[in-house]
Amino acid sequence: MKERDLLLHACCAPCAEYPVFDLQGQKIDTEVLYFNPNIHPKFEFDRRREQLEKLSELDDFVCHFSDDFRMDDWLEHKWEGQFASRCLMCYQIRMDYVAAFAKEQGFQRFSTSLLVSPYQNHDAIIASAELASQKYGIPFFYSDWRPHFREGQNMAREHGLYRQKYCGCIFSLDDSDFKEKIIASFPDGWEAQR
Ligand code: SF4
Numbered sequence: 001m002k003e004r005d006l007l008l009h010a011c012c013a014p015c016a017e018y019p020v021f022d023l024q025g026q027k028i029d030t031e032v033l034y035f036n037p038n039i040h041p042k043f044e045f046d047r048r049r050e051q052l053e054k055l056s057e058l059d060d061f062v063c064h065f066s067d068d069f070r071m072d073d074w075l076e077h078k079w080e081g082q083f084a085s086r087c088l089m090c091y092q093i094r095m096d097y098v099a100a101f102a103k104e105q106g107f108q109r110f111s112t113s114l115l116v117s118p119y120q121n122h123d124a125i126i127a128s129a130e131l132a133s134q135k136y137g138i139p140f141f142y143s144d145w146r147p148h149f150r151e152g153q154n155m156a157r158e159h160g161l162y163r164q165k166y167c168g169c170i171f172s173l174d175d176s177d178f179k180e181k182i183i184a185s186f187p188d189g190w191e192a193q194r
Contacts, residue, residue, distance in 0.1 A: 003108070004029065004105065004106050004107045005028055005029035005030065006023060006028050006029065006107060006108065006109050006111060007032075007033055007101065007102040007107040007109075007110045007111075008020065008031070008032050008112065008113060009032075009094060009095070009110065009111070009112040009113065010032045010034055010052055010063075010112075010113045011094075011112070011114050011117075011168070012036075012048045012051065012113070012168075013048065013051035013052045013054065013162075014152060014153055014156035014161055014163045015114070015116050015117055016055060017055065017152040017153075017155040017156050017159070017161075018148045018149070019111070019113045019116055019145050019152075020032065020055075020059055020061060021059070021155065022145065024061075030061060031062040031063070031107070032056065032063045033064045033066070033102075034049055034052050034063065034064070034065045034066060035068065035094055035097045036048070036094065037066075037068045037069055037070035037093065037094075038070070038090045038168045038169045039169070040069075040071040040074065040168065040169055040170040040173065041071060041170070042069060042071075043186050043187065044164070044168075044173075045069050047162060048168075049065060051161050051162050052065075053065075054159075054161065055161060066097070071169075074169050074170050087121060088124055090168075090169065091114070091121075092128045092132070094114075094128075095112065095125075095129045095131070096135065096136075098110050098112065099132035099133055099135065099136040099138050100132075100136050102136075102138050103137060103138045108138075109138060109139040110140060111140065111142070111143065112125065112129065113145075115142070115146070116146060117146070117149060118146050120167075122144075122146065164182075165177075166178070166182060
């Protein structure tokens, strides 16, 4: 099997911008993985996936895509009894998948673009990634990219990428100040997405 260096989990294209730029700048051979069953509804899941595909062409990196989409897990509160909150479930299932995938595909280490966001629970992401690292026997590459969040968002704007206004799950959409505007951007209205 080909030996590969780093697999970067990407939650979306705008958040992947700076980490990819930084890793490429450090000459770290990086491939990217889109695994985000927490992004709802399906139209939004596909829209963020397409934007990452566009970025992979612009920045010339290999990108892997998973079609795993799980709005029902969120609606059925699947975290209850297993995780302290839905966000902890959300981080853990993603870090578990990326660590397992990286190990299986012969990468030396893994990381995540979630580390660039000042809006995420940074410590919980680290804890989830470290747990996944132990479970699957592959090192977690940590970098605090948060000071460069705005820089990454500006790069995404310059690239003409869609920049979403909610974290991803159905609950975060409901909580967004831009909820009505977001729903209006879904074709055929909200009900067609459920
Ligand atoms: S708010 Fe964000 S991190 Fe939390 S469960 Fe929803 S998508 Fe995941």
